Amino acid sequence: MPDGSAPDEFRSFMSTFCTGVTVITAVGRDGRPHGLTCTSLTSVTVTPPTLMVCLDVRSGTLAAVRDSGRFAVNLLHDGGRRAAEVFSSAAPDRFERIPWQFGKAGQLWLMEDAFAVAECRVAEAVAVGDHVAVFGEVINTEQRAETPLLYGMRRFASWADPGVATEKVP
Numbered sequence: 001m002p003d004g005s006a007p008d009e010f011r012s013f014m015s016t017f018c019t020g021v022t023v024i025t026a027v028g029r030d031g032r033p034h035g036l037t038c039t040s041l042t043s044v045t046v047t048p049p050t051l052m053v054c055l056d057v058r059s060g061t062l063a064a065v066r067d068s069g070r071f072a073v074n075l076l077h078d079g080g081r082r083a084a085e086v087f088s089s090a091a092p093d094r095f096e097r098i099p100w101q102f103g104k105a106g107q108l109w110l111m112e113d114a115f116a117v118a119e120c121r122v123a124e125a126v127a128v129g130d131h132v133a134v135f136g137e138v139i140n141t142e143q144r145a146e147t148p149l150l151y152g153m154r155r156f157a158s159w160a161d162p163g164v165a166t167e168k169v170p
Contacts, residue, residue: 018152021080023087024053025100025108026064026071033095033108034064037088039151040131041073049138050123054131062132065122071136072107073118077146078158080113084149105140115146
């Protein structure tokens with residue numbers, strides 16, 4: 001039995017998993033905004049409301065999250081592809097290129113590109129390989145009706161028809 005999958009094989013496998021696109025934002029110790037595109041998001045529990053994001057250990061955004069103990073999860077709508085691309089790049093002027101404002105709990109909200117934002121307080125962080133799983137207790141959410149931006153098979157897409165109800169699974 002093999003000991004594990006090669007990184008390229010695993011990356012290829014995970015690329016087939018379609019998911020929503022988020023931008024994680026935080027304010028660093030120096031007051032500068034930081035952010036990155038992230039598809040590693042999951043809900044953990046409703047009581048207390050907690051989610052988890054996975055961030056690269058080399059990330060300036062992770063450093064800002066650790067320094068401040070807070071972060072925001074911006075869920076991008078299907079018109080937010082440019083923001084996803086800007087925040088997945090190494091561009092130093094990301095926050096000059098994408099409009100943002102502070103949310104009610106003081107975290108960074110990409111208000112033109114995100115249809116929803118969850119402002120979080122770090123509950124726990126666990127290092128796993130070259131990433132850190134950050135558990136955030138949600139302290140505020142804001143949202144409006146929009147179609148989510150999706151990513152899978154190494155490309156962006158839009159929900160086909162968000163108005164069509166799907167059959168509930170028993």
